[in-house]
Amino acid sequence: MKKYILFFIAAFGAISAKAQSGYNYQEWGVGFDASYIRGYTNITKQYYHPAFNVNFIYNYNPYVPITAEIQIGQLSGGGLTPNLDPYGRMYTNNYKALLFHGDFQLGGGIDYEGSWILQIVKNFYGGTGFGFISNSNKVQRTSVNDPTYVFPGKDNSIAIMVPLRFGYEFRFFDSYDEPSMAIDIGYIHNLVFGEGLDGYNDPPSKFKNNATDQYSQITIGFKYYFGNVVSYTKLVRTF
Secondary structure, X not given: OHHHHHHHHHHHHHHHHHHOOOOEEEEEEEEEEEEEEEEEOOOOOEEEEEEEEEEEEEEEEOOEEEEEEEEEEEEEEEOOOOOOOOOOOEEEEEEEEEEEEEEEEHHHOOOOOOOHHHHHHOOEEEEEEEEEEEEEEEEEOEOOOOXXXXXXXXXXXXXXXXXXXXXXXXXXXXXXXXXXXXXXXXEEEEEEOOOOXXXXXXXXXXXXXXXXXXXEEEEEEEEEEEEEEEEOOOOXXXX
């Protein structure tokens, strides 16, 4: 008799799990991103460098990940010749950053069931957040036009930053039709407040200094999901 009871319990569990197939997702995730980055400061010439970050992710739902991120990278620009910078300014910033951000994928706001076009479009996302960047600069501070003038600023500083995020996520599903992994391709534009990104704090009365420091990232990233299994109100896997 026990065997029959266990059989019916197992069968009921399998039917229930099958009924939820495609709706479930896992709450947590970890990830790793590689970026190609470039600064936008008052220095004329800017160079591209790689950057890397690790992420810890909480999935509020399948289309709203909330992420804590640790990022390291290098920014640089300028040079001693006029085509690189008119005043001979140049910097190299080996920075570290801690960020918190949330993304909203279109799937969280559209009814994509029955439309293969919307099922593709649903994985586009935008997002923002805030963070802190620790700048560690090596800076050329003497003007080539006037060797008596020393450019003001700090080699080391901490600043608040705001990332503006856009991208697309490719999901990979396990045998239970739950998202188990993902690859993200995106563009991020970071606004960095203060004058620490390049280490120069030039007075506007003497040098052009009228824009917020910024840097951009072209990114590709990998995510792995784990933890509690939660049901969503719509099918996550539709094809």
